[in-house]
Amino acid sequence: MDGLGISTHLGTGEAVYLRPIGRQDRAREVEIISRLSAHSRYLRFFTGAATVPDRVIDQLVNTDGYHHIAWGALELNAPGAPLMGVVHAIRRNETCEADLALAVLDAHHAKGLARLLMAAVVHQALAAGITRLSAETLHENGPARRLFKAIGGKAGSSGGLVITYGFDTATVAERLAAMDGGKPMDDLRGALERMQPLPKVA
Template identity: 30%
Template structure:
């Protein structure tokens, strides 16, 4: 994608996937406590691992944000954030599909795992709605990663039982507006002014195959239902 994805969750509230395409591999071992991962190949052939974020990713996420251009920071956060504050960073490492969920896209470089993108949502209130945001490192624009992140985020949120996703879109970003329309999002005027659109989508069955990462969401949904029954009892 040749543009930055300008969804922006309120930085007061803060906040968190990708699809397995042809030739993609998936590793998954929930019964042993292993990490669920999805491995895909971008348009240029690069192998990218998609997984849920965890506390150990704090510095990776910080480096991802530090490496953004000024324009990309503005598009993601709606102000030129220089450093991710500790409390926001803590929220960015949460992975609860029925609450705050972060998906990281990472690659191997010089023997280290580097974050090149992330997609997030916060369910508030669960399961009615989730506020979402997507971020792709500048050098990975036009790679197709942003689209794949949005697609997987939809899959995970739906599997978790969330009914709708919504996010803010800069009106000046015509490519993003077109992408939202093409993916079935409705665009409504925003209460904050004409420079923003409110994009929203009811989460029906998607037209693409969903990533095995949705196992995380299904497990979380079952846990939420169980907690609800226990509360009633």
Template identity: 30%
Template sequence: MGFVTLLTDVRIRPFGHGDEARLRRMSSALSRVSLYTRFFAGTPRVPEPYVAALGRLDHWDRDALVALHDDAMVGLAEYARLPRCPVRAEVAVLVADEWQRRGLGALLVRMLLPLAARRGVTEFHADVYSANAAAIGLIRHTWPSARSVRCGDTASFHLPAPSAAGWAATTGG
């Protein structure tokens, strides 16, 4: 299967009913490295408090998009508005190992960011494990001028919400 064919086989929609179980099953498609680089902890599966929090999304201050192949969750992108600064939101992506480096994370981000921007988010924040070259590459592709502040093994990025014109220029959309 080619790159384009793989992504056309994926359906993207908002996180919803039944997705907590799909996310738990997705744990088996994630290596310890993938789990560590997303959750910054040596966890054998997606942490249950995280699954529960996604089950309580309000689809305004916190929202998530899922990528499904058949009935299996293969990717997830989310934003969570910061209560003390409501124009800023944390952004995070999780992609099953078999689907990494195929453009799925970029596709999820390309769909998520404008959704958050329409809800008043003007800046994103992302903490990335410094050795996570794929995540840093995605950030640098989407925000070519992005700079990070390093603290130990973490790179922290403050990223402006792309304008409609800027978004099309950086993503080809």
């Protein structure tokens, strides 16, 4: 996965660079969390705190493309190319299941970033043998719930305010492929199709 990146422009004209993220992006992960609105942090982390513990940041950047897959969308025209959004799929031990988490900055909602990021992480998850995904969201997070349903998510257990969605990874890929994502999605798909299957990481 080293060196893989896709440059494209959103429908708004903004230049974006999609690529796997890792330890070199620690500062970017810290920054995107701090730039989320308190409400968005609450929806993503179930807390409105502007910072999260170091151990959480460590987990977010400790990627290997097999046990932990993560993709980010970098804003090319901004100083330092900060993250506009990020998605993670973290494998449950040595199973074929992974936990999914997605965050997009408030200023970049409704631009198609969530679907782009999901398409990238799902493509790599399938190549890594991940057949099932699971994601938690708050009941009040309407946009996330609509996206999860649109890509084939099935609402399962609900722990009070939290809803757990289960996904068949192949179904998610099919649903995303059927959606019209314009040129950005076409650019991403073209790059992903050139990717080679990943070897298992011990």
